[in-house]
Amino acid sequence: MLYSDKVLEHFANPHNVGEIENADGVGEVGNAKCGDIMKMYLKIQDGVIMDAKFKTFGCGAAIATSSMATDMIKGASIEDALKISNKAVVEALDGLPASKIHCSVLAEQAVKSALADYYRKNGVDPTPIVGEIGECDACHVH
């Protein structure tokens, strides 16, 4: 597996690992059968993501994309965070092998899932804002 130095760097020393107590939004995507689970915790204040942490069960790419995605959304407004696509995460990591692109999709979905949880906790229907969060395509094969 030809990983970029950036991916290996984020794998070896992932940023933002852990949990946030009393998080404003928590989202979990993926499943153990597929070999990837990402759980994301967000602290949100005045529409801005003040802090983001993650726990991930998965391969090197899954851990690196979690690390990069949490870096990218920290300090961003919810609107901006929702605009961060999996492609942006891949680019920030200097690319991913084709078979690992689904990991970046999972990272994007983990962020959206945590934001959806935040909206639900505040009595707002998240679907019009966050959109549908489907299972990742790679898992549909099972």
Place this chain on the structure above:
Amino acid sequence: MKRFVYADNAATTQISDEVFSAMEYWLKEGYGNPSSIYAKGRDAGHAIEDARKSVAAALGAQPAEIFFVGCGSEADNWAIKGTAHKLAAKGKKHIITTTFEHHAVLHTCAALEKEGFEITYLPVDEKGLITAQQVADAIRPDTALVTIMYANNEIGTIQPIPEIGKICREKGVWFHTDAVQAVGNVPINVVEQKIDMLSMSGHKIHAPKGVGVLYIKKGIVLPNLIDGGGQERGRRAGTENVASIVGLGRAIEIACSNLPEKNERVRAMRDRIIDALLEIPMARLNGDREHRLAGNINISFPGVEGEALLLSLDLQGICASSGSACTSGSLDPSHVLLAIGLSHEVAHGSLRISINDWTTDEDTDHIIASVPPIIEKLRSMSPMWEHIMKGELVLA
């Protein structure tokens, strides 16, 4: 300085100094074509025949029964497809194999299924073993071939090859074994063990990549694998890879000498690693502990994903392997681990460490010291481990 430990000898091995020096002359000065009439050609031809004798001696075969090929997969393909196509004319279109063979066998069988052959895939038990009785029960009047691996490449389990050979011989069915992982690790004698065809590869025993052997018992004539010149008695044409063949000849001599002493030392290191790693919570050994290659360790650590584990080990200078989906290059984890009944969840967290007589006690110490903190770190950041600990995920 970071310690480097190569613990993936079931994947490939380093060319040994002795093998390299045996090869060197044939890579450069000894460039004659073995088919040529002059001394430079004849010398190369003699070198090949010497290597053939070494291989034959190591396997208990006759030199005329040894055919050099390009790799273990080629040997498997030739034995299985060759037998199938040869015996189909006699109405024998049934082949018996197991669910946990190497892909060189499984995919060859799948290709034959598309041609109309019928394949019986014998299930292996949860320890990764089959019995000779299973083979006996599966043999039919139209069975052309039984092909069962000698030792499994992932979990290292050694099959009852002599018993299977005996049954096949009694029933008059040809018996092929993929012995790529076994040669140099298990005592093999094709006569005593009643093996009709055997595949092996050079690069698993410190010879170079790109050379293998198919042993074909005298009396069995398979269709030619490559038509062309008269090389390998016309069965597998193409100018010989002289240096690599010489390397394989030297390598098998070394690999098969002092086998009991070597195995005893390797087994002691293996057992030390297994015992240490099984102390990690919820770790489980995959494959039978007794009927197992001296150098194979395969352990699952639920809550951890195999590729992340391998990358972490790489950061500690340790080369190993895993059966997780991410490392198998597909969405499913290893077919071997699924065949012995592991769930996908547990199979994703498997680690294969394959040591050999090059491995030192210091290497063993480094492996034992490195794995537990890596598992702990990966589990501390794993939502799957969290689910297991909270009882939300119960593993089969």
